[in-house]
Amino acid sequence: MVPLMPVGVTLRVVAVLMLGLVLMLAWLLRSRSRGLPARWVERGLLLTVALSILWPRFIFFPLGGAYTNPQAASILVMLAVCVVLLVANARLARTEGFATLGLWRMGWLILAWFAWRFVSSVSGDNAVSSTFLLLKELAYLTSFIGVAALLLGFPDADRRLLRVIVFCGFLALLYGLVEALWQKNPLMRFAAGSDNEATADVLRSLTAEKIREGAYRAQSVFTHPIVFAQFVAALLPLGLLLALTEKQDKFWRLLGLLVIPVGLAAIVKSGSRAGFVSVLAAVAIVLFVFWLRALRGRGFGRIFAVLGGPVFLLAAAGIGWLAKGLVLGRSSMEAGSTSARVEMLNLGMRSLEAHPLLGYGEGMSVMVAGLTDSKGHTSVDSYLLSLAVDGGYPSLLLYLAIVLTFFVRLAWLAASDPGRLGLQAGLVTASLMALVVSFIGLTIAHNMTLFWLLLVLGLFYGRRLQAGGVASRP
Numbered sequence: 189m190v191p192l193m194p195v196g197v198t199l200r201v202v203a204v205l206m207l208g209l210v211l212m213l214a215w216l217l218r219s220r221s222r223g224l225p226a227r228w229v230e231r232g233l234l235l236t237v238a239l240s241i242l243w244p245r246f247i248f249f250p251l252g253g254a255y256t257n258p259q260a261a262s263i264l265v266m267l268a269v270c271v272v273l274l275v276a277n278a279r280l281a282r283t284e285g286f287a288t289l290g291l292w293r294m295g296w297l298i299l300a301w302f303a304w305r306f307v308s309s310v311s312g313d314n315a316v317s318s319t320f321l322l323l324k325e326l327a328y329l330t331s332f333i334g335v336a337a338l339l340l341g342f343p344d345a346d347r348r349l350l351r352v353i354v355f356c357g358f359l360a361l362l363y364g365l366v367e368a369l370w371q372k373n374p375l376m377r378f379a380a381g382s383d384n385e386a387t388a389d390v391l392r393s394l395t396a397e398k399i400r401e402g403a404y405r406a407q408s409v410f411t412h413p414i415v416f417a418q419f420v421a422a423l424l425p426l427g428l429l430l431a432l433t434e435k436q437d438k439f440w441r442l443l444g445l446l447v448i449p450v451g452l453a454a455i456v457k458s459g460s461r462a463g464f465v466s467v468l469a470a471v472a473i474v475l476f477v478f479w480l481r482a483l484r485g486r487g488f489g490r491i492f493a494v495l496g497g498p499v500f501l502l503a504a505a506g507i508g509w510l511a512k513g514l515v516l517g518r519s520s521m522e523a524g525s526t527s528a529r530v531e532m533l534n535l536g537m538r539s540l541e542a543h544p545l546l547g548y549g550e551g552m553s554v555m556v557a558g559l560t561d562s563k564g565h566t567s568v569d570s571y572l573l574s575l576a577v578d579g580g581y582p583s584l585l586l587y588l589a590i591v592l593t594f595f596v597r598l599a600w601l602a603a604s605d606p607g608r609l610g611l612q613a614g615l616v617t618a619s620l621m622a623l624v625v626s627f628i629g630l631t632i633a634h635n636m637t638l639f640w641l642l643l644v645l646g647l648f649y650g651r652r653l654q655a656g657g658v659a660s661r662p
Contacts, residue, residue, distance in 0.1 A: 196255075207268050214276035222277045224341060229269060233339040234352050236262045240332070240637045241356040241419075244409045246379045263328055263335075270334045285340030288647040289333070291654070292593055298333070301586040302326065305550060308579040312549020318578075321551040329636040336644035346612075346648060349641070351440060354430050357423040358447055361454045364408030364416060368457035371404045405459040411634055417463025418626035418635050420451045422619045422642070425470050427451065429615040433608060462629050466622040473599065473621045477614035480603035529569050529629060532557050536573045545580045553577035553631075571627035590643075591624050598646050601653040613649040616642055 189198045243259035274280055289295035302322075309318035339345050367373045405413035427447025434440040455463040536557035540547070548556055553574040560566040568574050576584040595617060602614035620642045623635055 203264075207271075210268070210272055211275055214272045217276055218278060219276065220278040222279060224283070225273055225277070225280075225338075229273070230339060230342045230345065230348075232262075232266055232269065233335050234348060236266045236335055237332075237339075237349065237352050237641065238356045241353065241360060242409055244375050244378075245411045245634055247375065260328060263331055266335060267327065267331045270331075270338050273338070280338070280341070283341035284651070285337040285342075285345075285644070285648065288340065288644060288651050289337060291647045291651045292597055294590065294593065294643075294647055297586065297590050297593065301583065301590065302330070304582050304586060305579045308546045308548075308583065309550045311546055312552060314549055314552065318549035318551055325550075325633070325636075329633060330640060332637045332640040333644055336641045340644065340648050346645060349645065350426060350430060353638070353641070354423065354426050354440075354444060354447060357419065357426070358443060358450070360408045360410075360416075361420065361423075361447070361450045364406040364420075364454045365450070365457060367408060368404060368406040368454075373407060375409065403459055404457075406454065406457040408454070412632055413458040414460045414462050414626070414630050415632050415634055417455050417458040417460035418466060418623060418630060419638065420454050420458070421463050421466035421470060421622040421626065422635070422638060424448055424451050424467060425474065425615040425618040425622070429612060432611060462626045466625045469625040470618040470622040473595075473618040474614065477599055477602050477617065480599070481606060481610065481614075483603075532559055532568055532570065533573060535559075536568070536577045539577060540581065543580060545582060547576070547578050547580035547583065550578050568631050569629055571631050571633060574631050591620075594643060594646060595621065598650045601650050605653055609649060609653055613646060613653060616646040616649060620646060 189201065193201075239259040239262050243257060245259070248255035248257050280286070289298075305322055306319070309315065309322050312318050336349070339349060406416065407413045408416045410416040410419060424447065427444045430444030430447075431441050432444075434444065452467075455467065536553065539556045553568045553576075554566055557573060557577050558566040558568045568577070572584060572587075575587055598613050598617050602610045602617060604610065605613070620639065623639050623642070626635075627633075
């Protein structure tokens with residue numbers, strides 16, 4: 189293969205063949221008596237989570253004709269480890285982490301969503317490229333479902349996972365503020381050249397979006413200032429959760445408290461309206477869950493909730509008013525950005541008239557509904573619009589079914605438990621809401637790694653709540 193094919197293709201084919209041989213060996217050694225894997229597996233999973241936050245997605249290393257980086261390599265290695273362990277250990281699929289995927293049939297909903305997108309991709313005009321893009325998403329983003337499910341099978345792993353996310357997120361916040369003060373991102377000098385398609389796309393996007401109305405926009409280790417703001421908005425509820433639950437460890441409690449003011453400052457420096465709208469959405473979820481908890485309680489809590497109902501409605505109206513102002517834009521440039529998104533929506537809706545069910549195939553939305561700016565960068569600034577155009581209306585509806593089932597069911601369970609477990613479920617719900625709201629005006633899906641981690645973590649808490657509030661204490 190080496191003299192006949194590119195090095196990158198050869199490496200991928202050899203890796204798949206080796207994985208197939210290892211899986212055959214694992215099946216031959218399959219056992220129903222093995223317990224949890226060794227501790228190094230848990231540490232490797234946590235390292236993968238840390239790299240998914242801290243490693244810049246635009247820094248690749250050339251390897252012959254292929255490009256890789258520690259973040260992508262760790263995902264592929266741990267994905268292979270997860271698959272091999274699941275094949276070799278028959279009991280592993282019944283651990284608490286994997287059992288969470290059966291809650292509310294969430295695993296079947298996710299499987300149906302990707303199955304539909306696969307059918308859409310193979311039936312499109314560019315079947316090969318669309319299918320490759322979907323498989324790439326499955327490997328590098330959706331594999332975090334398996335990472336989280338295997339990790340949560342270890343005792344007390346949810347606590348360690350939360351600590352890793354908040355600690356690494358705090359480091360990213362600090363770097364973003366340093367970048368904003370320096371007015372330059374030193375990491376950009378290490379970005380691979382234009383011969384790497386992923387990095388070239390990032391560089392083109394940043395060229396158009398790095399300065400807005402004369403103000404520098406911080407991006408930290410992320411591929412775009414809006415992606416940075418989206419991550420920060422999702423991090424704030426997790427920081428609050430760490431501050432409220434780590435009462436015996438002062439370091440982690442202080443870190444959780446520091447995340448909130450530092451995160452808000454980072455969103456300001458990112459110059460992203462989506463970040464503030466996401467924060468408002470997360471605050472709305474938190475207020476609703478706490479109000480519902482008081483309403484479903486007893487004694488003075490219920491009286492307070494009933495009397496405070498009008499105040500809650502006024503607060504919700506105020507949040508909606510602030511969000512509307514941010515969406516419409518505070519300046520002519522922001523208003524123009526909103527108008528461009530509306531035009532993309534109109535283009536997408538008109539294009540779906542021809543292919544309402546199967547769409548155009550994965551990755552085709554940028555060609556069908558994208559707009560090109562003055563610097564030649566074409567984009568579709570909505571993940572939800574991309575889902576609809578790429579996979580038709582069923583793809584969008586299945587995704588909405590996943591997130592709405594999660595929000596409604598988990599928020600209700602969180603409100604039913606006055607203890608720590610209800611608090612964890614409620615704040616994870618708020619964190620995921622911040623991510624989803626940002627995807628209305630953002631199509632870059634890099635934070636989908638965090639999305640899947642939080643979704644599995646929320647299902648983990650939901651399953652415990654539904655089982656009767658195990659280990660939950662007022």
